[in-house]
Amino acid sequence: MIDEDRTAFLKDAADRTSHNLVELTIRELLELWNAKRRGYWIVDQIQRELDEAGLTTRPDFADNWIDTTITLTPIKADAKIHTVTPSVESAELTDRALPDVALRVDNLPSANIEVIGVTPDQSLEAAQSLMMRHDYSQLAVMNGPRNLRGAVSWESIAQARIRDPHAPLRDAITKVETVSGRDNLLPRVPLIMSAGFVFVIARDNKIQGIVTTADLSQQFADLANPFFLLAEIERRLRRRINSQFPKDQISSAKNPQDTQRQVNSADDLTLGECVRLLDEPDNWELLEWKLDRQVFIEALNDVRFVRNEVMHFSPDPLEPRQLSQLDNFVRWLRKLEPDN
Structure with a gap:
């Protein structure tokens, strides 16, 4: 969407009353800025333009699941939040910053997918059929969207049938663990690993989704892969600089505004400073x-x-294009600066 159309859209949203507020998903909101994920810069830009239009989002667009429905809500002019546009210098200083990580349970896609289940009165055959149809390892047993009675799994079915070949579904129901979608994910990892899966409960007490150990493995791969690629890129690049440049020349690349930091080798430079050094x-x-x-x-x-996007952290995985940039560059460096 071009800037003029987006400005008109936001103005219309700000002029609405509480009875007809604009609703859209976070993904759709990002598309207004021609973005696919919530990187550091795009979140800052969106927040500034929302502030200027007198709007806020409920819930917050910055850290909920990307397909969460949000409402563009007008705010009073005197309550606007003034954000500061990051400068190039501040971006360079944050090249070395650690991420401000706040990964919640409902940032996982599976925590937001409708839960399919059976009632306690249905047959075990019906439960097995649904599990095979959807390739599930477990299935919710519930009396309505807010009344979770337990779950059946292939293991619990096998145990029930060992005890009684004609066992009904009720005999295969096991107790389950639940977590809030707003919980921080990391403290919940041991519980998920121990239980194998947990059901996610929304703010309105509805069953929101399910998270399994397989979901954790996928999330780890999505988050860790860019960190490992970046670490290898920086290691090889800094090693080459250290071997080819005298110390005083490396030190000269330091941002002059950063007066507190000592630079003794390329390991002390930000990636932006490495760019400045090599661009001469x-x-x-x-x-x-x-x-x-x-x-x-x-x-x-x-x-x-x-x-910078990775280290400022985003609840959305990198785009394939961004991963490809990292992968291509690290393979390039392996040829230029191989391990001996």
Whole structure:
């Protein structure tokens, strides 16, 4: 969406009354800014434009599941929140920052998928059929969306049938663990690992979704892969700089505004400062890489921007394009700076 159309859309949303407020998903909100995920910069831009339009989102668009429905709610002019646009200098200083991680249970996609279940009075055959149809390892047993009675699993069915080949569904029901969708995920990991799965309860006490150990494994892979790629990129790049540059030349690349930090090697530079160091033609020659400097610096800047998004943390996984940028660059560096 172009800026003029978005401005008109936000103005219309701000002019509405409480009876006809604009509702849309977080994903749809991002599309208004031509974005697919909530990176650091796009969240800041969206928040600023919402503030300027006199709008807020309920619930918060920044940290809920991406397909959560939100409401654009007008706020009083005197209650506007003034955000500060990050400068290039502040971005460089945050190159080394640790992420402000607040991953909640309902950030997992599976925690927001409608739970299919059976009632206690249905047959065990019906439960088995649903489990096979949807390739489930467990199935909710409930009397309505807020009344979870337990679950059946292939293990509990097998145990019930060992005791009685004609056992009804009620004999295969097991107790289950529940967590709130608003809970921080990390403290809940031991419970999920121990139980194998937990049901997620929404604010209105409805059964919101289910999280399994397989979901945790996928989430770990989605979050950890970029960190490992970035760590390898920085390790190889800093090692090359340390081997080719004298200490005083490395130190000269430090941001002059950062007066408190000592730079003794490339390990003390931010990635932005590494870019500044290598973007000087004379410095570039010291690397002794027969490459086009501008092409390399452009690719390294792409990596730096992805790094800043990763380290500021987003509840959304990186886009395939961003992962491809990291993967391509690390494979490039492996050829330029191989391990001996």
